[in-house]
Amino acid sequence: MLVALFPTLCLVTVIHAQLCRPDAENAFKVRLSLKTALGDKAYAWNRNEEYLFKAMVAFSLRTLSNRETIEISNVLLCNITKRVSFWFVVTDPSKNQTLPASEVQEAIRMNRNRINNAFFLNDQTLEFLEIPTTFGPPTEPSTPTWIITFGAVFFIVAVGIVLLIISGIHKRRRKSKASRETGDVEDKHETMVTIENGIPCDTLDSKEGRINRAFPADDEKFTPL
Amino acid sequence: MAMMSSVLATDTLPGDSKDDERPKWDNKFQYILSCIGFAVGLGNIWRFPYLCQTYGGGAFLVPYFVALIFEGIPLFHIELAIGQRLRKGSIGVWSTISPYLKGVGIGCFFVSFLVSLYYNTILMWVLWYFLNSFQSPLPWSFCPLNENKTGLVEECQLSNTVNYFWYRQTLNISADINESGTPQWWLAMCLVACWTIVYICIIRGIESTGKAIYFTALFPYLVLTVFLIQGLTLPGATEGLIYLFTPNMSILQNPRVWLDAATQIFFSLSLAFGGHIAYSSYNPPKNDCEKDAVTIAVVNSMTSLYASIAVFSVLGFKATNDYWACVDRNIISIINEFDFPDQSIQREDYLACFTHLNSTQSGRMARLQLKSCHLQDFLDKSASGTGLAFIIFTEAMVHMPGSPGWAVLFFGMLFSLGLSSMFGNMEGVLTPILDMQILPKSVPKELITAVTCLISCLFALCFTLQSGNYWLEIFDNYAASLNLLIFAFFEVIGVSYVYGLTRFCDDVEWMTGRRPNIYWQVTWKIISPLLLLTIFIAYIILMILKQPTYGSWDPQYDDFPIKQEKFYPGWVQVVSVMLSLLPCIWIPGIAIFQLINRRKRKGKNSWPAPDGKNSINL
Numbered sequence: 001m002l003v004a005l006f007p008t009l010c011l012v013t014v015i016h017a018q019l020c021r022p023d024a025e026n027a028f029k030v031r032l033s034l035k036t037a038l039g040d041k042a043y044a045w046n047r048n049e050e051y052l053f054k055a056m057v058a059f060s061l062r063t064l065s066n067r068e069t070i071e072i073s074n075v076l077l078c079n080i081t082k083r084v085s086f087w088f089v090v091t092d093p094s095k096n097q098t099l100p101a102s103e104v105q106e107a108i109r110m111n112r113n114r115i116n117n118a119f120f121l122n123d124q125t126l127e128f129l130e131i132p133t134t135f136g137p138p139t140e141p142s143t144p145t146w147i148i149t150f151g152a153v154f155f156i157v158a159v160g161i162v163l164l165i166i167s168g169i170h171k172r173r174r175k176s177k178a179s180r181e182t183g184d185v186e187d188k189h190e191t192m193v194t195i196e197n198g199i200p201c202d203t204l205d206s207k208e209g210r211i212n213r214a215f216p217a218d219d220e221k222f223t224p225l
Numbered sequence: 226m227a228m229m230s231s232v233l234a235t236d237t238l239p240g241d242s243k244d245d246e247r248p249k250w251d252n253k254f255q256y257i258l259s260c261i262g263f264a265v266g267l268g269n270i271w272r273f274p275y276l277c278q279t280y281g282g283g284a285f286l287v288p289y290f291v292a293l294i295f296e297g298i299p300l301f302h303i304e305l306a307i308g309q310r311l312r313k314g315s316i317g318v319w320s321t322i323s324p325y326l327k328g329v330g331i332g333c334f335f336v337s338f339l340v341s342l343y344y345n346t347i348l349m350w351v352l353w354y355f356l357n358s359f360q361s362p363l364p365w366s367f368c369p370l371n372e373n374k375t376g377l378v379e380e381c382q383l384s385n386t387v388n389y390f391w392y393r394q395t396l397n398i399s400a401d402i403n404e405s406g407t408p409q410w411w412l413a414m415c416l417v418a419c420w421t422i423v424y425i426c427i428i429r430g431i432e433s434t435g436k437a438i439y440f441t442a443l444f445p446y447l448v449l450t451v452f453l454i455q456g457l458t459l460p461g462a463t464e465g466l467i468y469l470f471t472p473n474m475s476i477l478q479n480p481r482v483w484l485d486a487a488t489q490i491f492f493s494l495s496l497a498f499g500g501h502i503a504y505s506s507y508n509p510p511k512n513d514c515e516k517d518a519v520t521i522a523v524v525n526s527m528t529s530l531y532a533s534i535a536v537f538s539v540l541g542f543k544a545t546n547d548y549w550a551c552v553d554r555n556i557i558s559i560i561n562e563f564d565f566p567d568q569s570i571q572r573e574d575y576l577a578c579f580t581h582l583n584s585t586q587s588g589r590m591a592r593l594q595l596k597s598c599h600l601q602d603f604l605d606k607s608a609s610g611t612g613l614a615f616i617i618f619t620e621a622m623v624h625m626p627g628s629p630g631w632a633v634l635f636f637g638m639l640f641s642l643g644l645s646s647m648f649g650n651m652e653g654v655l656t657p658i659l660d661m662q663i664l665p666k667s668v669p670k671e672l673i674t675a676v677t678c679l680i681s682c683l684f685a686l687c688f689t690l691q692s693g694n695y696w697l698e699i700f701d702n703y704a705a706s707l708n709l710l711i712f713a714f715f716e717v718i719g720v721s722y723v724y725g726l727t728r729f730c731d732d733v734e735w736m737t738g739r740r741p742n743i744y745w746q747v748t749w750k751i752i753s754p755l756l757l758l759t760i761f762i763a764y765i766i767l768m769i770l771k772q773p774t775y776g777s778w779d780p781q782y783d784d785f786p787i788k789q790e791k792f793y794p795g796w797v798q799v800v801s802v803m804l805s806l807l808p809c810i811w812i813p814g815i816a817i818f819q820l821i822n823r824r825k826r827k828g829k830n831s832w833p834a835p836d837g838k839n840s841i842n843l
Contacts, residue, residue, distance in 0.1 A: 031561065035566075035567045036568060082564065082566040083560065083565065083566060083567060084566075084567065085564060132376070145357070146353075146359070146360075149359050150414065150415070150418065153422075154421070157421050157422055157425050158421070161421070161424065161425050164429070165428075168428075168429070168671055
């Protein structure tokens with residue numbers, strides 16, 4: 001029996017090798033950048049990590065409606081390099097063929113987040129070449145932030161303008177009231193100041209002289225020489 | 226005649242009884258700060274460093290300081306002196322010097338109005354970026370998703386995130402200046418907010434700007450210092466500074482350098498706007514305007530230098546970042562191609578590895594099509610104006626730690642700088658209106674200011690159209706530059722020859738206590754007018770030689786993201802010519818008008834009176 005098993009095993013390995021090779025049909029290349037993502041906390045990529053990867057792929061395919069019989073052994077990895085990069089295919093349990101690429105792609109895209117999280121990586125550090133990134137729903141708030149800041153700034157400025165205008169009106173009212181009052185006070189002050197010809201004397205004491213504004217200062221009134 | 230001039234040189238002038246009502250500065254520091262705030266503007270941040278970089282680094286300082294000494298400071302002194310002496314805004318001052326020169330004042334008024342229109346538009350963009358800086362991640366650091374959420378927006382992917390945010394999400398720019406598009410509501414909101422902020426600061430003239438200027442003039446210096454300290458600690462800052470200041474003396478043989486230095490000094494000091502005349506007219510008559518002029522001009526130039534150090538340390542950081550990104554991209558390509566372990570090639574080993582692989586595996590390396598990375602290429606990428614602030618600097622800030630904070634500080638600084646310059650512009654518009662007393666005294670100043678701001682805001686809505694950026698470039702190039710040169714020329718000629726240099730020196734001696742020395746007299750009489758004339762002619766020649774084109778942002782263009790060079794259509798060229806002529810046409814216009822008036826009056830006086838007597842009215 002052992003003798004019969006050996007050729008079967010060889011056959012299986014050969015078939016697997018044929019199914020999973022670089023650029024095979026329905027095969028995908030995966031590239032991981034562990035050091036870039038995790039720095040010092042990067043773990044080593046070994047067979048256990050490979051097993052987890054196969055499990056995640058199998059899990060993703062099981063979430064598809066018609067593939068609930070997929071097993072970990074159906075996921076084949078090959079050409080593992082130090083980069084870390086490798087190729088994988090998923091075989092159909094019932095037939096000896098690989099699953100179509102579109103199914104695998106759809107499954108991976110739907111569960112991309114779970115797969116990334118299992119390895120502490122993201123879309124840039126765990127790359128499935130030829131499977132485009134799935135975008136999460138945009139996290140825009142209902143009112144853009146700038147409108148809120150705008151409202152705050154505008155409100156403060158508007159309040160400031162109103163305050164300044166009101167204080168301006170107050171000042172003007174006070175000035176007109178004061179000018180009316182000084183009209184009465186001036187009569188009292190006039191008796192204290194010596195007056196000559198209706199002009200208070202002290203204003204005439206300036207040393208630099210006064211300009212007689214009745215005398216035209218305009219050069220033009222003189223006939224030019 | 227000597228008696229007349231000594232009478233005029235006393236404390237009072239005709240019409241001085243109203244002088245007590247003229248607003249006054251609270252203290253000298255407010256006045257100095259206002260002039261500095263007006264002079265120091267956005268150009269100090271984004272024009273001077275660009276010129277330094279383009280024209281051989283430290284070597285540019287030579288023509289710059291020559292222009293400052295022979296052109297900037299003398300002209301500035303004249304403006305401060307005549308404003309302080311004649312105590313009126315620009316229109317009043319020029320009609321006092323000579324009625325034929327009233328057109329200079331009116332032209333200054335118009336130029337101030339046109340410039341405040343488009344200057345506040347730039348502030349509108351700065352405010353928009355400021356409001357958008359209060360979020361993390363910054364909105365210009367990522368591409369948004371496209372409509373069916375399957376990928377990133379294509380326009381953003383082809384260019385980059387900062388360009389997309391500026392051209393699409395801010396301006397929503399059209400591909401051609403003929404396509405005006407619609408006003409963008411978010412920009413219109415920011416425009417209204419900007420004019421409201423300007424209004425609240427200038428609501429009572431210098432009473433209110435005098436209080437606001439303490440913040441708007443000093444805050445930029447604080448932020449520049451913070452940026453300088455941060456910039457110097459960033460990697461790559463020293464490369465940027467070395468690149469900026471390494472002098473290349475051979476560039477001094479290029480006449481373009483001297484022309485650009487002279488125009489930069491001229492526009493940097495905000496000469497011939499009428500704003501400085503207005504500011505100094507509120508001074509007490511006996512004030513040392515000579516010391517003020519030299520102080521403010523020197524502070525302005527020092528600020529330019531200080532700002533360029535801060536700017537270039539950040540630009541050096543950005544260039545280093547871009548260089549490393551380029552190297553990293555190449556390293557990843559090599560690693561992926563040859564399946565080397567992740568991070569096996571460090572940045573320092575890249576060159577050695579590259580040469581080794583090129584010699585051993587040249588075929589595969591050639592297929593990778595790696596771009597060669599040189600730090601010099603990234604440092605050479607220069608920009609001035611809005612490109613520096615909204616594209617290059619925003620990208621640099623994305624890579625700094627704590628980027629929203631830096632963005633808030635940077636755009637807050639730009640806003641303060643622009644705001645303090647706006648005060649000067651608006652003073653150049655409002656002081657002549659108030660001095661000419663076309664409106665009755667009962668109309669409060671607040672109302673006049675409000676109406677002016679409202680009219681300006683409505684006109685400036687044109688810049689919120691989708692082609693607004695193209696129009697702003699036209700305004701920037703044609704509305705101000707030529708006209709200011711003409712007005713400055715007439716200023717110097719008007720004071721030196723029409724008013725009389727001796728009379729002017731007497732006035733300055735009366736105000737400052739010292740007679741202007743030989744340097745001032747020679748520059749006022751000969752050197753500055755000659756320099757201005759030369760610059761003006763050189764400017765005209767350059768404008769005629771170069772066919773005016775503009776770069777349009779067109780996603781449909783084959784070479785997108787490179788801008789497409791298009792020629793201005795005919796009607797746009799007509800509008801540009803009108804913009805250039807509208808301010809300076811007043812000079813000959815008013816002169817002719819006055820001439821005709823004089824002839825009419827002389828004619829009336831020489832007609833014989835009805836009773837045969839030939840009476841001359843005194």
